[in-house]
Amino acid sequence: MKRYIKVYLKLLSMSWSTNMVYRVNFFLWAFIHSFTAVISIIFFKTVFGFISDINGWSYYEILILVGTRKLFTGIGSLTVIPMIYGLTGYIKNGKLEGLLAKPIDTIFMAAFRWLDVEDVGNIFIGLGIIIFSAREGGIYLGFGNIILFSILLILGLIILHSVIVIIFSFALRLIFVESLNNLVWTFLNISDRPVTIYKGGMYIFLVFILPIAMMVFVPVQALINKVDWVLVGYSIVFTIITFFSSRFLFYRSLRNFSGVSS
Numbered sequence: 001m002k003r004y005i006k007v008y009l010k011l012l013s014m015s016w017s018t019n020m021v022y023r024v025n026f027f028l029w030a031f032i033h034s035f036t037a038v039i040s041i042i043f044f045k046t047v048f049g050f051i052s053d054i055n056g057w058s059y060y061e062i063l064i065l066v067g068t069r070k071l072f073t074g075i076g077s078l079t080v081i082p083m084i085y086g087l088t089g090y091i092k093n094g095k096l097e098g099l100l101a102k103p104i105d106t107i108f109m110a111a112f113r114w115l116d117v118e119d120v121g122n123i124f125i126g127l128g129i130i131i132f133s134a135r136e137g138g139i140y141l142g143f144g145n146i147i148l149f150s151i152l153l154i155l156g157l158i159i160l161h162s163v164i165v166i167i168f169s170f171a172l173r174l175i176f177v178e179s180l181n182n183l184v185w186t187f188l189n190i191s192d193r194p195v196t197i198y199k200g201g202m203y204i205f206l207v208f209i210l211p212i213a214m215m216v217f218v219p220v221q222a223l224i225n226k227v228d229w230v231l232v233g234y235s236i237v238f239t240i241i242t243f244f245s246s247r248f249l250f251y252r253s254l255r256n257f258s259g260v261s262s
Contacts (some may be wrong), residue, residue, distance in 0.1 A: 008112055012078065030121040032172065033070070037125050040077040055196045060137025064130050065194065065220050071126030072153060077119035079112070080161035084170075107165060107250060122181050130223075131140050139224055149223040151230065155239045156215035162239075163211065165246035169253040208233065214238060 018024060019026050027150045048059040057065075073081070136142050195206050207210050214235045221227050 002069050004108060012115050016117050019117050026118050029118040033125055035120050037070060047127060055194060059123045060133040060226055062137060063133040065127045067129030067133060068220050069216050070182060072121055072156060074122030074126055076157055076160060077116040080157055082114050082116045083164050091147060115224050141223060145225055149219045152219035152222055152235060156236050158239050158243055159211050159214050162242035162246040165250050165261045169249040211238060
């Protein structure tokens with residue numbers, strides 16, 4: 001474990017140094033992320049000008065959901081999200097074989113070889129929205145709620161990591177992977193909405209089959225004291241199952257991988 005932490009910190013340092021060479025690009029992305037956050041706030045402000053709540057969720061609770069999605073994306077950009085592009089490049093360019101030869105876990109290197117530090121601003125934007133919304137909305141964020149929120153957010157990142165690994169396990173057979181990138185981002189783009197607005201089969205699909213609710217919605221429930229212990233328990237179980245299943249599927253798919261250069 002200590003070895004992997006050292007490798008991660010070294011890769012993070014390298015990614016940060018490289019991005020600082022292109023500082024204009026770094027600050028441009030910071031502006032873009034801030035702008036999209038403002039657009040989301042204005043959008044929901046307009047919506048709540050006509051309604052009082054969205055299925056029991058107030059304006060400021062929705063903003064906490066928006067902020068958490070920003071926070072989740074920011075942390076994910078320093079951990080699991082770059083894997084979307086890393087594995088895509090390795091598969092398309094026939095470089096996965098070289099990755100396999102490295103004396104370290106293949107999934108670890110695929111996930112952390114390049115970290116998207118230009119999106120680190122999302123962390124501060126997300127925290128800012130959460131703190132502002134809690135203060136303005138009179139929402140008490142208890143210490144226990146924050147701890148549970150943090151744990152569930154980590155579980156959400158593990159779930160996202162596992163989903164990406166599972167998707168690319170199939171990509172090892174398909175080679176053509178651009179559409180799979182879009183699929184992952186589709187998951188993220190709809191994660192800033194209360195899953196409770198969906199009913200029946202759609203709710204079951206988004207909570208128990210496609211784990212969007214586990215990534216952002218369940219942590220926010222815990223943070224604003226609307227915790228659903230059934231979903232918390234399911235989140236823990238689902239995380240364990242998907243994590244080990246993803247590793248099994250990935251290394252099993254490698255047995256049949258021929259690469260584009262073969």
